[in-house]
Structure formats: C-alpha cells, structure tokens
Amino acid sequence: MIGRLFDTGRRRQFDGAFRFWLFAASAVFATGVVYANIFALPDALLIGILFVCGIYSLLFLAVGASRHSPAIPSVFDWVLSAASVACGIYFFMIRGYLANHITLLNPLGADQLFFGAVLLALTLEATRRTTGPGLTIVVLVFLAYNLYGHVLPPPFGHGYIDFGSFIDTLMYTTDGVFGVPIQVAASYVFLFVMFGALLSKAGGADFMFQLAAALTGKSPGGPAKIAVVSSGMYGMISGSPTSDVATTGAVTIPIMKRLGYSARFAGAVEVAASTGGSAMPPVMGSAAFILAEYTGIDYRDVVIAALIPALLYYLAVYLQVHFRAVRQGLRGIDQADPILETLKSGWVFVLPLAVIVWALLVGYTPTYVAVYATVALVIASFFTRRTRMTPRGVMEGLGETTLRMLPVAGACAAAGLVIGGLTMTGLAMKASNIVMLVAGSGTLPLLLFGAAIAILLGMGMPTPSAYILGAVLVGPAFVAADIPVLPANMFLLYYAVLSALTPPIAVAAFAAAAIADEDALKIAVTSVKLAAFGFIVPFFFVWNEALLWQGAGLNIAIAALGGVVAVVILALALESEMAHWLRLLCFVAAGAAMAPYLELSVPIIVGAAVLGVIWWRRGTLPLIRTPGEIAVRSDS
The missing domain is CATH 1.10.8 (Helicase, Ruva Protein; domain 3)
Structure with missing residues (x-):
C-alpha cells in the first residue's frame, strides 16, 4: 500500500477518439499559453494560476496514478481533473481580490482556505505522478516543517505558522506554487518545448541524426560519434536527458553494439552525450531559464557563458570515444550521405536554429526568441513536401507540447512549494549558515559541499527542481564566500544536470539500460568516466571566469x-x-x-x-x- 502511495505514474498511451480529444484539448491549452505570453499581459500570479490549473486538468487524465493504472482514466482521475478546473475557475473569479490582497494582513475566508488546500493537495498528487517519490517526500518534509517546526528547539525551530498563513503564502502569492519556477515553465520553457515538439514533428530529429552521420559516421567508431553529435543537437532542444536517450539511443545503441562496442559502453556513450544537452546552448534546458529568471542575469549572457564549457564537454566525450575506437579497431558505418547533400535536404531545420542564435545576439527576450524560431520553422517547412506541416500536424505538435510539459509543471510547482516554505520559515538562511559552518572558510570545501548537495538533490528530482533548491540552499553561502553570481549558479546547474547520470539513481542510465540490455549501474559508472570533464570543469570556471566568456x-x-x-x-x-x-x-x-x-x-x-x-x-x-x-x- 505504501509502495503504491509513492509510486510514479506513467503517461498513458491512448488510441481512437479519446486520444484525439486529449490532443485537441492539449492543443487548445497550448494555444492559450502562447496567446497569453505574446498578446495578453496579466499579472504573474493570475497566469501562473491558470497555467497550473489548466495543465493539472490534463495531467490527471494523461498520467496514471501508478505504473499499474489502466489505460483509460478512472473515476478518481476525472474527479481530480474536474477539481483542477474548479480551482482555476474559482481563482479567476476572485482575480480582483488577488490583485488587492495583502498577504498575512487580510485573513483568508473559508472558501479561500478550501480551494487553496485543494490546489495544494492536487499539486502534491501531480508531483507524485510525474516525478516520483523523491521530490514528493522532500516537499512533504518541508511542508511538515512549516506547520510543526515551531516545536523544535533553537536553532532549528521557527515561529508558529497557522494554517491560514501557510495556505496564504503558498497558494495566494508568487512566493509559493506560483513563484519563479512555474512562471518560467509557463513562459520561456513552454514556448521552447513547443518549438522542439514542432521541430520533431517536421522531422528535425531525423535530420540531426543524418547530419551527425554525415559528419562523423565513416570515421573510426562512427556510430558512437553519431550518438555524441546527434544527442548533443537533440538534447539542446529537448532539455531532457531521459527523452534524448529514448529518442536517439533507440537508433545509435543497437548500431554501436552491432559494430563491436560493448553494451555497457554503447549505453554509456548515449547517456553522457544526452545528459550534456541540458547545458548546451543555444536553448539548454528549463533549468537555464530558471537560472536567468532567478538571478536576474539576461538569458543571452547565460547562453554565452555556457558555450565554452559545453563545447569542451562534448569534445571530451568525442575524443574518449575516438581513442577507444582506435584502440579497439572499431570501424565506422559503411554508408553516410555527403554533408552538403544532407544540409541541402535539411536546410529548413537549420534556418530556425539560426534564427534562435540571431534573436539571442540581437537581444530579444527568450519569449520572442522561441516565437520567432517557431514561426521560421513553420514557414520553412512549407518549402519541401517531406517537412510540410499540415494543420493536423501543428495541432498534434501543440498537443505534444502540453504533454511534454506535464512533468516539468509538476516539478516546478513542487519546487515553488519548497521555496515558499524556506522563505516563510527563514530556513534558507539557516541552511546557508550551516553549509558555511560545515564547509569551513575555504572556497574549495564549500564548492565540494555545494556539488554534493546539487547531485544528491538531482538524484531524487528533475534538474530544474534540483538546481533551484540548490541555489536557494547553497547559493547564499557561495555569495558570502565572494563567488560571483554567474559562476556560482552555473556551478550548481552543472551538477544538477550531471545528476542524471550519477549512480546510484542515474535516471538516464536506466533509460539506456532498457535499450542496451545491460545493467543500469554498470552503464552509469562508465558514463561518469565519459563525463569526467563535466565533473571537473565547474571548479575551473569558478576559478577562471574566462571559461565563462568573462x-x-x-x-x-x-x-x-x-x-x-x-x-x-x-x-x-x-x-x-x-x-x-x-x-x-x-x-x-x-x-x-x-x-x-x-x-x-x-x-x-x-x-x-x-x-x-x-x-x-x-x-x-x-x-x-x-x-x-x-x-x-x-x-x-
């Protein structure tokens, strides 16, 4: 029973009419999010509420309560979906009250307490279904500390917080669920995920594989090099190591095994290459958008700063693959299209990526960068029959965008709960003081401690949550140690990203293990060796900021x-x-x-x-x- 309670749900695979209506509803929701970001200018709290409630209503239908849930939503799933819609309607109806509400000075009424508590419960269930027990347990611990921490002795305790103040801060302000993580998810992240979904729908993933094959396929160890290059290109769009492994690894891992690589090394190459995509400009992953919003650093500056370390990371993985291939006499693939022919047939996918780079350099906000790139993609797709996007294709791409955002929304909402609790109780500053006390006065021990915290957090939760919690808990200690804001946060981001391949959890390795038919822990250990430079370089760009283009x-x-x-x-x-x-x-x-x-x-x-x-x-x-x-x- 307890195991079922903390089980992770699975995204249902629908057929027939229900699949059509789910994708249609998801596409309508995606269209509303795009409209709100481009044309409407509601306050951050209102757009966060509508985004959360809308996506929850789809999440409970699309993701089962456990891995053993039936393919068709249960009555309970429909009740949760309806409750999400009801919360959205209620919060929209009291938007005038929300605009004038002064937190903690205007006590909440019974109806406000009720709907706030319902939305809190929905957030916990959405987190459990999409991210599993790790982040859910962390959130529950922090919520319990908020309500009962006053009984703890100093310095661990805090002042008494009544339930009304608790709900008020977490559910009716931008300090809780609707804070920075969910605001970023509802804007920049959603729009770039939409771009990635439409790019894949038009055949962009196939083009990236063909381009990688044309560049490296015939050289020694060609299949592994294809995995490195294609996973890097696809990963910078998807921002999800697990998704990247499942997409590109399904092709590259069997080819590597067939041409002589061991299953362990083949899986590890894919895991190391896919994980690095979350730190690869120009898009990077959702955590990078949160970094920019949280620190106030322009996203363009974040992208430029990440360029040298990311390129060096992929060069390191590529060279290890090459040296291994030379040492073992592993050959490349027999056939690969010439590079010019590949670019000629796939230029429609190069154009939107060029638009992203141009828009970032010109100085457009991430919102407009994503919109311009998407428009360029849709227009360019009409120039060839193979890539042309029909209205149905666009609808399916928009629907897929919403469904891809389900785990991101759950993780970001949960992270907002934790951040709100840390702010409410003052635990963030206490945690920072404890970190400095444990690490001592030296910068190196502090960095080692911060890296360990980011990796440990990342083992039980998605990268965005791991980064933002690491930034809240450890970031102030870094600043107190005179580490500049950009290197400090890039340091935490890197280790949050690398947690996807770090044993014993190594979620990306488990995805590769199913394809490679090999033990996940063995793949994870080998992928750590391949990603060794990634574990080292953050210490050096804190030491030498020139590596971050400073x-x-x-x-x-x-x-x-x-x-x-x-x-x-x-x-x-x-x-x-x-x-x-x-x-x-x-x-x-x-x-x-x-x-x-x-x-x-x-x-x-x-x-x-x-x-x-x-x-x-x-x-x-x-x-x-x-x-x-x-x-x-x-x-x-």
Whole structure:
C-alpha cells in the first residue's frame, strides 16, 4: 500500500477518439499559453494560476496514478481533473481580490482556505505522478516543517505558522506554487518545448541524426560519434536527458553494439552525450531559464557563458570515444550521405536554429526568441513536401507540447512549494549558515559541499527542481564566500544536470539500460568516466571566469585553448595504457592548462601544441595502440 502511495505514474498511451480529444484539448491549452505570453499581459500570479490549473486538468487524465493504472482514466482521475478546473475557475473569479490582497494582513475566508488546500493537495498528487517519490517526500518534509517546526528547539525551530498563513503564502502569492519556477515553465520553457515538439514533428530529429552521420559516421567508431553529435543537437532542444536517450539511443545503441562496442559502453556513450544537452546552448534546458529568471542575469549572457564549457564537454566525450575506437579497431558505418547533400535536404531545420542564435545576439527576450524560431520553422517547412506541416500536424505538435510539459509543471510547482516554505520559515538562511559552518572558510570545501548537495538533490528530482533548491540552499553561502553570481549558479546547474547520470539513481542510465540490455549501474559508472570533464570543469570556471566568456578577449582565448589542451590530455589519460604516476601527471597538466595563471597555462598549451604537431607528422597517437600494434607487441 505504501509502495503504491509513492509510486510514479506513467503517461498513458491512448488510441481512437479519446486520444484525439486529449490532443485537441492539449492543443487548445497550448494555444492559450502562447496567446497569453505574446498578446495578453496579466499579472504573474493570475497566469501562473491558470497555467497550473489548466495543465493539472490534463495531467490527471494523461498520467496514471501508478505504473499499474489502466489505460483509460478512472473515476478518481476525472474527479481530480474536474477539481483542477474548479480551482482555476474559482481563482479567476476572485482575480480582483488577488490583485488587492495583502498577504498575512487580510485573513483568508473559508472558501479561500478550501480551494487553496485543494490546489495544494492536487499539486502534491501531480508531483507524485510525474516525478516520483523523491521530490514528493522532500516537499512533504518541508511542508511538515512549516506547520510543526515551531516545536523544535533553537536553532532549528521557527515561529508558529497557522494554517491560514501557510495556505496564504503558498497558494495566494508568487512566493509559493506560483513563484519563479512555474512562471518560467509557463513562459520561456513552454514556448521552447513547443518549438522542439514542432521541430520533431517536421522531422528535425531525423535530420540531426543524418547530419551527425554525415559528419562523423565513416570515421573510426562512427556510430558512437553519431550518438555524441546527434544527442548533443537533440538534447539542446529537448532539455531532457531521459527523452534524448529514448529518442536517439533507440537508433545509435543497437548500431554501436552491432559494430563491436560493448553494451555497457554503447549505453554509456548515449547517456553522457544526452545528459550534456541540458547545458548546451543555444536553448539548454528549463533549468537555464530558471537560472536567468532567478538571478536576474539576461538569458543571452547565460547562453554565452555556457558555450565554452559545453563545447569542451562534448569534445571530451568525442575524443574518449575516438581513442577507444582506435584502440579497439572499431570501424565506422559503411554508408553516410555527403554533408552538403544532407544540409541541402535539411536546410529548413537549420534556418530556425539560426534564427534562435540571431534573436539571442540581437537581444530579444527568450519569449520572442522561441516565437520567432517557431514561426521560421513553420514557414520553412512549407518549402519541401517531406517537412510540410499540415494543420493536423501543428495541432498534434501543440498537443505534444502540453504533454511534454506535464512533468516539468509538476516539478516546478513542487519546487515553488519548497521555496515558499524556506522563505516563510527563514530556513534558507539557516541552511546557508550551516553549509558555511560545515564547509569551513575555504572556497574549495564549500564548492565540494555545494556539488554534493546539487547531485544528491538531482538524484531524487528533475534538474530544474534540483538546481533551484540548490541555489536557494547553497547559493547564499557561495555569495558570502565572494563567488560571483554567474559562476556560482552555473556551478550548481552543472551538477544538477550531471545528476542524471550519477549512480546510484542515474535516471538516464536506466533509460539506456532498457535499450542496451545491460545493467543500469554498470552503464552509469562508465558514463561518469565519459563525463569526467563535466565533473571537473565547474571548479575551473569558478576559478577562471574566462571559461565563462568573462573578461578580456585574450584571456578568454587562452582559457578556451587551455580547455582544449586539457580535454585532449584528460581523454588520453582515461583511454590509454600508462603508468599510474604518468596518468596522475596528465591530470595535473590538464588542470594547469585551465588555470587562470598564464605562467602555468601558457607553457602547457605551447608544449602540448608542439607534441601534437610531432605526433601528427608521425601519424600516430601516444599510448593509444591499435589491435594490430598490440598483436605485434605481444608476438615480440
């Protein structure tokens, strides 16, 4: 019984008339969200209420109460859906009261308490169905602390909070459910998810795979490189590692296995590549939008700052795959279309991505960036019969947008509950003080502690929730330690993203395990090795802000070159045969190459460049032996 209570629901697979009506209702809802973001300007609280109640009404029909729920919604599901609609109607009817309401000074009436409590219960159930027990338990613990924390002794306790004040803060202000996470979900995130859904509907995912195959397919280890490139491109649009693994991994993992990669390594390549997509510009994931809104940093600046670390991350994964392929003699695929032919047939998908980059550089808000990119996609799709989007295709794309947003909405609403509770009780500041007390006065221990918290939070909840809770709990401690806001929040974002592949939970690895027919934990361990640079680079961009495109142009260029050298050295150290002392020396050299001190980084960069030219002229890689060379060596 308890297991069922904390079970995760599953998205139902509908057929026939009900599927049509569900997609139609979802498309209508999506159209309303787009209209509200572009043309209407209601206050943040009202749009948050209508978004939450509307999406809940669809969520309880589309997602079952557990994995064992029937394919058709039960009576209880319909009751929850109707209750969501009723809450939306009620809150809309009292919108005048909400506009003039002063929190905690105007006591709530009985009807306001009732509908606030109902919406709170609906939020908890929506969270449980879409994200599972991890985030749900965290929310319940914080809610219990809000109501009963006054009985705890100092310094853990807080002042008494009555139920009316509790509901008032969490449900009738922008400090609770309708705070920053849900506001971002109802605007930027929704619009970019819509762009991704329509892009996939037009065939964009297939184009990305074909482009990756044209670029890398025939080289050694081609299928794995296709996985790295295609997953990176698709992941920056989807923003979901699990979705990325399921989409691109269904094609790349079987091909990798067939051409000689082990199931473990094939799954790990897909997991590492898919996870990095949530930190890959220009779209990144929903957590990046929350970062921009929460910190007040322009989203364009966030995208620019994320560019160098993201490219270095994918270069690191790519090189490890390449060195492994050379060492094991793994060949590429036999056939791949020429790159120009691929671009010629798929230019309609390049155009909207170019529009995104242009609009960001010009300075448009994320809302208009997403809208312009979507309009460009729809218009461009009409130029070829294969990609042309019919009205039915657009409707299905809009419906799919809403359904993709269900877990995001549940996670963001739950995160708002936790943030509201932290604000109400003052626990955020207490937690920050505890972090500083435990970590001590040093920056490195504080960063290690912050990374551990972000990863632990991410193991039990989606990336947006893990990031925002980490930012609320640890962010003030980072600021107190004089770590600038952008590096501090990018640091937490990276570890929240990497939690998707970190054992023992590693949700992305479980998705790959089902395709690769391999143990999920083994895949997760190998994916951590492939993503090793991702675990290291956040410490260095806190230390050297030039890696985040901050500072003088020369320093940025040196930092980028140092990062490339560090990636090559690190990949060689991880994928070659060498003594332990030499491997350790490589790790030290990689770190020195990214250091902010020119007397350390420049000699490493120059030395690596000289060695690289020598090895290139010889046509061999150091410490990476092909199967033929290994056989000759063993015979001798």
